[in-house]
Amino acid sequence: MPIDFYSKLTNASGVYTFRDFVLVPGRSDVEPSKVDLSVNLTKNVHLNLPLVSSPMDTVTEADMAIALARQGGIGIIHRNMSIEEQVENAKRVKRAESFIIRDVVTIAPSQKISDALELMNTKSISGLPVVQDGERMVGILTRRDVNFSDPKEQVSQVMTKEVIVASPDVTIEDAKKIMNKRKVEKLPVVDQNKRLLGLITIKDVYSRERFPLATRDNQERLLVGAAISPYDLDRAKALEKYVDILVSDVAHFHNTNVLEAAKKLTKEVAVEFIAGNLGTLEGARDTLEALDGRVAGIRAGVGSGSICVTSEVTKAGAPTLFAVAQIAAAMQETGLQIPIIADGGIRAAGDGALALAAGASAVMMGNVFAGCTESPGGLIKIGGKYYKPYRGMGSLGSRQKRFAIDRYNQPAKGIAEGVEGVVPYRGDVSTVVEEFSGGLRASFGYAGASSVKDLWVKARFGAVTAAGIDEMRPHSIILPGEEKI
Ligand code: IMP
Numbered sequence: 001m002p003i004d005f006y007s008k009l010t011n012a013s014g015v016y017t018f019r020d021f022v023l024v025p026g027r028s029d030v031e032p033s034k035v036d037l038s039v040n041l042t043k044n045v046h047l048n049l050p051l052v053s054s055p056m057d058t059v060t061e062a063d064m065a066i067a068l069a070r071q072g073g074i075g076i077i078h079r080n081m082s083i084e085e086q087v088e089n090a091k092r093v094k095r096a097e098s099f100i101i102r103d104v105v106t107i108a109p110s111q112k113i114s115d116a117l118e119l120m121n122t123k124s125i126s127g128l129p130v131v132q133d134g135e136r137m138v139g140i141l142t143r144r145d146v147n148f149s150d151p152k153e154q155v156s157q158v159m160t161k162e163v164i165v166a167s168p169d170v171t172i173e174d175a176k177k178i179m180n181k182r183k184v185e186k187l188p189v190v191d192q193n194k195r196l197l198g199l200i201t202i203k204d205v206y207s208r209e210r211f212p213l214a215t216r217d218n219q220e221r222l223l224v225g226a227a228i229s230p231y232d233l234d235r236a237k238a239l240e241k242y243v244d245i246l247v248s249d250v251a252h253f254h255n256t257n258v259l260e261a262a263k264k265l266t267k268e269v270a271v272e273f274i275a276g277n278l279g280t281l282e283g284a285r286d287t288l289e290a291l292d293g294r295v296a297g298i299r300a301g302v303g304s305g306s307i308c309v310t311s312e313v314t315k316a317g318a319p320t321l322f323a324v325a326q327i328a329a330a331m332q333e334t335g336l337q338i339p340i341i342a343d344g345g346i347r348a349a350g351d352g353a354l355a356l357a358a359g360a361s362a363v364m365m366g367n368v369f370a371g372c373t374e375s376p377g378g379l380i381k382i383g384g385k386y387y388k389p390y391r392g393m394g395s396l397g398s399r400q401k402r403f404a405i406d407r408y409n410q411p412a413k414g415i416a417e418g419v420e421g422v423v424p425y426r427g428d429v430s431t432v433v434e435e436f437s438g439g440l441r442a443s444f445g446y447a448g449a450s451s452v453k454d455l456w457v458k459a460r461f462g463a464v465t466a467a468g469i470d471e472m473r474p475h476s477i478i479l480p481g482e483e484k485i
Pocket of ligand 1: 054055056277303304305306307308309310343344345346364365366367368391392393394395417418419
């Protein structure tokens, strides 16, 4: 059959972006403050806010993941580091909070105070249960004990021997009462034989009250995800015990070799797997078929990221809003209800609302979170203003560290698919999340939707013309700082 080249152009479908639509206001009896923004990111992972931070080396390491989980979202630890470093980041998130810490760092009575100091500093902890023969608790060593001692002294000479402890069935309320009454900040949990089973810290007890929306697992630890390549089974196996989800981190998941690798990998690991990135109905359909029940979520969007030059360089792309709607159509077709994560190009809450309205359950952001205090990298001052570094994982800088190199199928010459730069400093994650969720709530209010699922039903899209884009933002006014323009 002859190829009809001309029809390929004339029948081309629109690939819509966030700039092309608005949410048409609907009749509403929804107060923004009453909107329920909680969602299922996967079957097992429930978020109180639909926000996910990108696995990028200028966005998500342990600090970001901790801060975002405390606010109700989840961070995905990037993979541009060794397996050991990535596992350590995940462990840090899991250790950051829990009612009873199970993975307790301890010290032996025969060790030196200098050893204790080093442990406290490297692990950022302030108290060490002292354990004989690897299990029996004989004392506790706090930073106060250590600070006033000779580093050459033995732990047994300095430790507090009379330790207030709790039994394994202690409740959060009991622990709080004991700690307040006895004025202790650490409460070891021991069995009848004084075997150390865990540790409760006052910080964790109060953290539940300070962060009521935090996303937690069934041991009260914060939720965390990690990025992997579908080819990297070793990494997936090393991470599976410490993370709640593994997130595929390849630019083009709809590739026969990638699908094959993911198929093998998902058979070997027990933790839920988010596939991606995908941009089309066919991509989602083939993924669902290939992985046959082992897809817990899909990362949608190819080429929309703010640091992305994929579409510019290769002219290949499925903008995030289009990708979400396409993959949502695949879900309709298959009858599966697998959550979709809109990934790339989200600049503000309104874009997030559009992505959710198009069928997503959560939004993944790199740029927005890169500007927060908790992202890796220090503040950069330029002309009196503060910025933070931000770069694509396909940028030359990122690719100089070898670990992420397989995200992009680089030709031998190594064409960069990402750029490096800086983004304005936005403050702490808590401030940014508050602003963003406030914006989402307002959008939901206009649409008359009380939850994400309600938005899926009620949202009406309005198509904006190229001329309209100019009208639908501040215009005909000179804003402060723009006086010279
Ligand atoms: P942003 O929030 O618009 O900055 O988009 C972040 C998303 O861009 C990430 O979650 C990735 O899916 C994607 N991404 C990360 N690095 C690159 C890159 O170097 N090129 C293209 N896309 C990238």
